[in-house]
Amino acid sequence: MKxxxxxxxxxxxxxxxxxxxxDTMFFSNASxxxxxxxxxxxxxxxxxxxxxxxxxxxxxxxxxxxxxGIQRYFSFNGELxxxxxxxxxxxxxxxxxxxxxxxxxxxxxxxxGLYQGFWSFFYADGTVKRRGNYVKGKPNxxxxxxxxxxxxxxxxxxxxxxxxxxxxxxxxxxxPTYEGSWKMGEKIGQWFYFRNGKKKxxxxxx
Numbered sequence: 001m002k003x004x005x006x007x008x009x010x011x012x013x014x015x016x017x018x019x020x021x022x023d024t025m026f027f028s029n030a031s032x033x034x035x036x037x038x039x040x041x042x043x044x045x046x047x048x049x050x051x052x053x054x055x056x057x058x059x060x061x062x063x064x065x066x067x068x069g070i071q072r073y074f075s076f077n078g079e080l081x082x083x084x085x086x087x088x089x090x091x092x093x094x095x096x097x098x099x100x101x102x103x104x105x106x107x108x109x110x111x112x113g114l115y116q117g118f119w120s121f122f123y124a125d126g127t128v129k130r131r132g133n134y135v136k137g138k139p140n141x142x143x144x145x146x147x148x149x150x151x152x153x154x155x156x157x158x159x160x161x162x163x164x165x166x167x168x169x170x171x172x173x174x175x176p177t178y179e180g181s182w183k184m185g186e187k188i189g190q191w192f193y194f195r196n197g198k199k200k201x202x203x204x205x206x
Contacts (some may be wrong), residue, residue, distance in 0.1 A: 020044050027052050041065040051076055063088075075100055085110075099124045108134070123148050132158065147172045159184060178202065 023043075025033040031054060036047030042065025049057040055078050061069040066089035073082040079100055085093040091110035099105045103126045108119030114137030121129040127150045132143030139158040147153050151174050156167030162185035169178040179199070180191030187205040194200070 036062075039064065061086075111136075156182070180205075 020037040020039045022036075023038045024035050027033050029052060031052055032050055034047055034049045036043055037045050043060075043062040044064065045062065047058075047060045047062060049060065051057050053076070055076060056074050058074065059072040060067060061071065063069075067086035068088060069086065071082075071084045071086060072080065073084075075081050077100075079098070079102060081098055081100075083096045084091055085095065087093075090113040092112070094107070094109050096107045097105045099122075101124055103124055104122050105124075106119060106121045108115060109117045111117075115134035116136065118131070118133055120131040123129050125148075127148060128144075128146050130143065130145045132139055133141035135141070139161045141157065142155070143158050144155045145153045149172055151172050152170050153172075154167060154169045156163060157165040159165075163182035164184055166181050167179070168176065170176055175197070176194040176199075178191065178193050180187060180202075181189045187203075190204050191202045192199050193202040
């Protein structure tokens with residue numbers, strides 16, 4: 001009996017090799033969870049995922065069981081939340097993420113699954129929140145941070161995510177407040193503050 005079952009199992013496996021078979025998964029309430037095709041190495045082609053209420057959760061694309069190509073994700077209410085690009089299971093190239101009101105939340109590029117290059121982040125009303133450069137997933141280079149009213153809050157250099165070199169700080173009306181240097185997240189040297197538009201010495205950090 002065992003040998004017969006083994007033969008049947010092997011026969012079925014052999015027949016499915018190289019074939020893409022339609023596949024549907026369900027929630028416990030019998031509503032559809034996902035629809036797509038599976039090959040010998042896992043999901044292939046386009047898969048559509050759903051929330052229990054029937055709204056679309058995601059449009060994903062696979063190649064030999066790994067995410068590949070443009071992927072789209074949606075909120076419980078059907079709003080587009082993100083557009084990503086995968087290559088061989090890793091995030092690559094341009095990506096877009098959205099607030100629930102439809103405004104762009106952040107955008108930039110990935111390399112080997114990590115933030116790389118210039119990224120911009122936005123408040124829910126579309127105003128720029130911060131923007132700057134990444135290297136291998138960490139903020140590196142020149143960065144700007146903004147108040148919700150759109151005016152510049154602070155600007156300077158980040159090195160591996162830490163303040164480095166000279167930074168400048170501002171009030172919401174655009175007037176300068178402080179200025180000084182950092183070394184890997186620690187204040188160094190002479191810092192200055194501004195009063196009535198005039199630059200004055202504040203503190204010296206060793």
